[in-house]
Amino acid sequence: MNNLKFDNQRLIDFIAIGRLCIDLNANEINRPMEETLTFTKYLGGSPANIAIAMSKLGMNTGFIGRVADDQMGRYIVDYLKKSNIDISNVITDKSGSVTGLAFTEIKSPTDCSILMYRDNVADLKLQPTDVNEEYIKNAKAILVSGTALAASPSREAVFLALDYARKHNTVVFFDIDYRPYTWKSVEEISVYYNLVAEKCDVIVGTREEFDMMEMLTMKGNKDDHATAQKWFNFNAKIVVIKHGKEGSIAYTKKGEEIVGDVFPVTPLKTFGAGDSYAGAFIYGLMQGWDIGEAMKFGAGSAAIVVSSHSCSDAMPTTTQIEEFILNYGKYKAIE
Ligand SMILES: Nc1ncnc2c1ncn2[C@@H]1O[C@H](COP(=O)(O)OP(=O)(O)O)[C@@H](O)[C@H]1O
Ligand SMILES: O=C(O)C[C@@H](O)[C@H](O)C(=O)COP(=O)(O)O
Numbered sequence: 204m205n206n207l208k209f210d211n212q213r214l215i216d217f218i219a220i221g222r223l224c225i226d227l228n229a230n231e232i233n234r235p236m237e238e239t240l241t242f243t244k245y246l247g248g249s250p251a252n253i254a255i256a257m258s259k260l261g262m263n264t265g266f267i268g269r270v271a272d273d274q275m276g277r278y279i280v281d282y283l284k285k286s287n288i289d290i291s292n293v294i295t296d297k298s299g300s301v302t303g304l305a306f307t308e309i310k311s312p313t314d315c316s317i318l319m320y321r322d323n324v325a326d327l328k329l330q331p332t333d334v335n336e337e338y339i340k341n342a343k344a345i346l347v348s349g350t351a352l353a354a355s356p357s358r359e360a361v362f363l364a365l366d367y368a369r370k371h372n373t374v375v376f377f378d379i380d381y382r383p384y385t386w387k388s389v390e391e392i393s394v395y396y397n398l399v400a401e402k403c404d405v406i407v408g409t410r411e412e413f414d415m416m417e418m419l420t421m422k423g424n425k426d427d428h429a430t431a432q433k434w435f436n437f438n439a440k441i442v443v444i445k446h447g448k449e450g451s452i453a454y455t456k457k458g459e460e461i462v463g464d465v466f467p468v469t470p471l472k473t474f475g476a477g478d479s480y481a482g483a484f485i486y487g488l489m490q491g492w493d494i495g496e497a498m499k500f501g502a503g504s505a506a507i508v509v510s511s512h513s514c515s516d517a518m519p520t521t522t523q524i525e526e527f528i529l530n531y532g533k534y535k536a537i538e
Contacts, residue, residue, distance in 0.1 A: 205494050206440045206455055207374055207404060215289070215342040216262040216489065217254070220334075220364050221351035222326035223268045223279045223293070224248035224303035228512055232471065236308040236318060246282045246515040247305050248326065249380045249478050250348040256482020256504065256518040258286050262489070265289035265342065267334060267364065271325040275302035282515075294333050300325040307474060315473045321384045329357040339367040344374040344489065346481075347403070349412075352395040353385035365402045369438075378481050379408030381415050393419040401437040405488070407481055409445045427452055428460070441494060443484070445477065450502065453494050463498030466506040466531050475514035480505040483524060503528045 226247030229239045246255065251266070258264040266288055270276035272295050279302070283290050303324040308316045321327075329351070339345060345368050351357045368375045377400060386392050396416045400406050408416070413430045424430060431442035431454035443463075445451040450465035470476075483504035487497025503524045511517030519527070 204491060205488055205497070206457060207488055208372075209343040209374055209489055210372065211343070213341050213343045214263065215265050215338070217257045217344050217346065217485070218265040218267060218292075218339065218342045219250040219254040219257075219346045219348075220267040220361060221250040221329075221348045221357070222248035222303060222324075223251045223266070223270050223283070224305060224324070224326065225275050225279070226305050226307060226514060228307045228472070229309050232309040233311055235310055236306065239308065242306060243512065244278075245513040246279055248303065249350065249378060250346055251279075252475070252478035252514045252518070253346055253348075253378065253482045253485070254283075254288055255286050255515045256479055257486060258288050259518045259520055260483065260486045261521065262486060265292060265338065267292045267329070267338070269294050269296040269300075269325045269329045269333065271295075271300050271302040272297055273302060276325065292333070292335055292338055296325040296328045298328060299323070300328050307472065309472045312470050313473060317474060319382065319384050326351070327354045327357040327385065329360040331356060331360045331363045334360050334364045334367065336367045339364060339373050340371040342373050344376060344485070346376040346378060346485070347399060348378045348380035349396055349399070350380050350382050350385075352399060353382075358395060361399065365399065369402060374405070375403045376405045376407065376481075376485055377403035378477070379406070379412040379416060380477075381408070381412045389418050392416075400434060400439070404438055405441045405443070406434055406439055407443040407445070407484070409447070409477065413444060428454065443498070445480065447473075447476070451480070451498060453498060455494065459494070461495045461498065463495065463502055465502045466528070468506045468510050470509035471512060473509060475508040475511075475517065476505040478514055479508035479518060482518060499528065500524055503531075
């Protein structure tokens with residue numbers, strides 16, 4: 204049991220809102236991007252990856268977002284459809300916007316970076332009028348990722364979605380998902396991140412992301428406990444702080460502190476850990492599992508995805524995560 208309440212009468216399990224993009228992951232690994240010649244195309248964008256994770260885990264999943272009216276936009280919609288994700292609230296933007304691209308560089312298993320092309324992107328064109336109250340009312344949970352707050356009108360669309368979710372008791376997950384693109388100032392980042400975090404039931408982010416959020420309000424704080432406590436004065440019931448391969452820690456409004464299991468692997472690349480963790484963790488919470496069990500499932504999923512080339516395509520099924528966790532000890536013993 205955990206401390207979240209989902210309305211199990213609702214038809215939709217989970218809706219993600221925000222960016223639908225393309226990942227172009229370097230084929231030549233252990234090489235700087237300057238020397239990389241070929242890339243493989245995948246669906247990308249943090250909330251998109253989390254939606255794919257949830258659908259792979261068997262959850263009835265939908266998406267609220269805008270895609271560009273181009274070949275990449277059509278690829279994204281097609282991929283979502285093939286992944287059993289409801290696209291009734293995915294709108295094709297006709298303003299001449301483009302699809303956001305994330306080129307990834309895999310210099311070594313631990314030295315990876317992402318180069319994003321995000322000028323005039325379709326995802327940030329999401330309008331408040333695109334957000335359908337009934338859709339959110341019919342869902343057990345929604346996920347907001349912080350990058351959707353980086354510009355208007357997407358920012359206002361997210362605030363409206365949050366209002367609908369609070370009005371209809373739809374559980375809100377917030378993945379801080381800080382990306383240093385589009386934002387104009389530290390003040391802007393701080394204000395919008397904090398305003399949204401106040402309205403969410405579960406907040407998930409890396410230590411570095413919380414540091415960014417606290418830049419004006421708790422500058423210099425490195426204490427996870429202090430970070431989490433602030434949000435329990437608002438709507439948060441669970442706050443999770445991730446520490447890369449060191450694992451993660453969760454705090455609850457009831458005063459619990461739960462250190463998550465981690466399954467260290469030598470990764471192929473570092474990115475994708477957060478999105479796969481979020482998907483499987485949210486899945487576990489929605490099954491009513493204890494928070495520690497859900498964190499363990501998240502960590503298992505993350506270990507699988509960092510060992511794979513893609514993020515979205517590599518999202519595992521429940522059976523794959525269960526088998527990975529079961530066999531982890533044996534696999535480590537052979538290594
Ligand atoms: N090398 C690794 N081996 C196994 N698990 C990992 C590794 N790196 C990250 N993880 C798992 O993924 C989770 C999220 O990773 P983290 O890097 O903190 O997030 P993000 O990708 O958002 O920066 C961690 O809590 C851990 O469980
Ligand atoms: O979020 C993006 O736009 C890029 C992602 O698709 C990318 O694969 C990635 O960075 C995953 O992020 P993480 O899971 O937080 O490591």
